[in-house]
Amino acid sequence: xxxxxxxxxxxxxxxxxxxxxxxxxxxxxxxxxxxxxxxxxxxxxxxxxxxxxxxxxxxxxxxxxxxxxxxxxxxxxxxxxxxxxxxxxxxxxxxxxxxxxxxxxxxxxxxxxxxxxxxxxxxxxxxxxxxxxxxxxxxxxxxxxxxxxxxxxxxxxxxxxxxxxxxxxxxxxxxxxxxxxxxxxxxxxxxxxxxxxxxxxxxxxxxxxxxxxxxxxxxxxxxxxxxxxxxxxxxxxxxxxxxxxxxxxxxxxxxxxxxxxxxxxxxxxxxxxxxxxxxxxxxxxxxxxxxxxxxxxxxxxxxxxxxxxxxxxxxxxxxxxxxxxxxxxxxxxxxxxxxxxxxxxxxxxxxxxxxxxxxx
Numbered sequence: 001x002x003x004x005x006x007x008x009x010x011x012x013x014x015x016x017x018x019x020x021x022x023x024x025x026x027x028x029x030x031x032x033x034x035x036x037x038x039x040x041x042x043x044x045x046x047x048x049x050x051x052x053x054x055x056x057x058x059x060x061x062x063x064x065x066x067x068x069x070x071x072x073x074x075x076x077x078x079x080x081x082x083x084x085x086x087x088x089x090x091x092x093x094x095x096x097x098x099x100x101x102x103x104x105x106x107x108x109x110x111x112x113x114x115x116x117x118x119x120x121x122x123x124x125x126x127x128x129x130x131x132x133x134x135x136x137x138x139x140x141x142x143x144x145x146x147x148x149x150x151x152x153x154x155x156x157x158x159x160x161x162x163x164x165x166x167x168x169x170x171x172x173x174x175x176x177x178x179x180x181x182x183x184x185x186x187x188x189x190x191x192x193x194x195x196x197x198x199x200x201x202x203x204x205x206x207x208x209x210x211x212x213x214x215x216x217x218x219x220x221x222x223x224x225x226x227x228x229x230x231x232x233x234x235x236x237x238x239x240x241x242x243x244x245x246x247x248x249x250x251x252x253x254x255x256x257x258x259x260x261x262x263x264x265x266x267x268x269x270x271x272x273x274x275x276x277x278x279x280x281x282x283x284x285x286x287x288x289x290x291x292x293x294x295x296x297x298x299x300x301x302x303x304x305x306x307x308x309x310x311x312x313x314x315x316x317x318x319x320x321x322x323x324x325x326x327x328x329x330x331x332x333x334x335x336x337x338x339x340x341x342x343x344x345x346x347x348x349x350x351x352x353x354x355x356x357x358x359x360x
Contacts, residue, residue: 006046006053006154012062013299019070020095023049025077026070027160028098031140031153035114038228038235040085042093043140048079048157051106055153065096071096079160081119087191091202097191100183100184104163110180110215111170115319115329123159126166164273174317179345182234186341193249195225198290205245206293215247215287223279227272238269246356258264308353324350 009015027048032040045056045067056261060199070076071094072099078098080086087097108122110117120131138149171177196337197222200206206217227245243265250259255277262268262276306329313323331339332354338347 002137004054006150008052008057008150010057010060010063012060012066012292015056015063015066015305018049018054019066020056022073022076022275024075025079025102025164026163027079027157027164028083028086029080029153029156030086031138032090033141034085035098036179036234037358039232040089040095041091041141042089044145044153046099046153046157048160050161053154055145055150057143059143063141069222070095071098074100077102079104079164081104081122081160081163083187087218091191097188099179099188099190102164102168103184104160104167104186106118106183107167107171107180109319109322110176110183111167111174112317115322119156122163126266127159127162130158182344186344195229199225200290201293203241203245204247205241205291209245209249213248213251214290214292215283216251216289217244217283218277218290219282220244220248222277222284223276227275238272240267240323243268247280253338292336294334297330301360302326302329304352304357305333308357309350312349312353 007018009018027046029046030042031044031046032042034040042058044256047054047056047070053230056063056067058067067090071078071090077100080098081100081103083098083101083103087101091097103217104122105117105121108117113122113125120133123129123131132152138145138152140149170179196202200217201219203221206214209217220239221241221244224235224244228235228238229232243261247258247261252261258277258280259270259273262270262273266276285332298331298357302353306326309324309329310320313320316323323346328339328341338351342350
């Protein structure tokens with residue numbers, strides 16, 4: 001545990017000097033805001049070193065460049081907890097994600113602990129230290145940050161090395177280091193946050209659309225995602241799913257008709273009628289390849305898969321949901337092929353027990 005006071009760093013030269021001798025590992029966490037934007041706004045970066053904790057101001061000019069050199073240094077292990085959104089925040093602000101990665105939440109689940117466990121609970125379970133919860137809803141973009149905010153932020157990395165030591169030992173004892181590295185690599189790949197190719201599949205109303213309606217919905221949702229990403233606005237601010245489905249089901253005859261629809265919905269972006277109409281009226285080159293949403297899978301078959309997964313999880317000492325979630329089993333049944341989330345070590349463990357059930 002780091003007993004010394006955390007250091008505030010807003011000078012890129014000072015940060016570069018502090019990191020000039022590369023450690024074997026660093027603990028990392030971030031604070032970010034994502035209430036009014038598409039991308040998380042990086043507001044603070046916490047860096048745990050062997051001899052102290054740095055609280056780094058990413059809003060200061062030049063800081064992102066220094067952080068990028070650390071994030072991309074393959075000789076430095078980055079220890080984080082539940083890193084998913086932090087990775088996206090780093091990617092957006094610094095143009096790089098921290099690799100190699102050791103995610104303590106992932107490590108805990110693969111070594112037999114609870115799945116999806118929070119940092120505070122894991123610290124208490126493995127170290128006996130109880131952390132305060134006081135600043136979870138703070139405004140991290142304000143300056144200066146309060147003493148309470150700084151202490152809370154430092155606590156978020158203060159115990160990462162202790163967690164890493166314990167969990168790495170457990171993974172190695174179980175022979176699951178390769179499983180773990182595969183899952184961390186998948187986290188880093190997901191952090192690229194590429195737009196979903198078939199966003200209509202997540203909209204339940206698409207079940208009740210004919211082919212032309214489904215194509216219109218796909219056009220609108222792809223346009224919305226692109227517009228939101230490029231202008232850094234929440235997707236729902238651009239066009240919510242309900243209104244997109246309504247327009248796809250009952251399309252207006254022209255832009256003026258679309259404008260009337262937008263004017264009649266209080267949450268609609270009335271100024272976007274022109275680009276929205278262009279998207280709605282322009283066929284996509286691959287829209288006829290769009291898969292149809294599947295309303296129901298065979299419940300008995302799904303239950304059989306779940307029972308087989310549960311039995312295999314028990315044999316491996318894994319918590320429920322780690323080997324295969326219900327969602328991914330449904331996707332397996334719907335698509336008839338193994339989704340990427342069930343590739344690698346998961347497929348190797350599951351195919352011998354699920355294969356006979358899938359062929360019935």
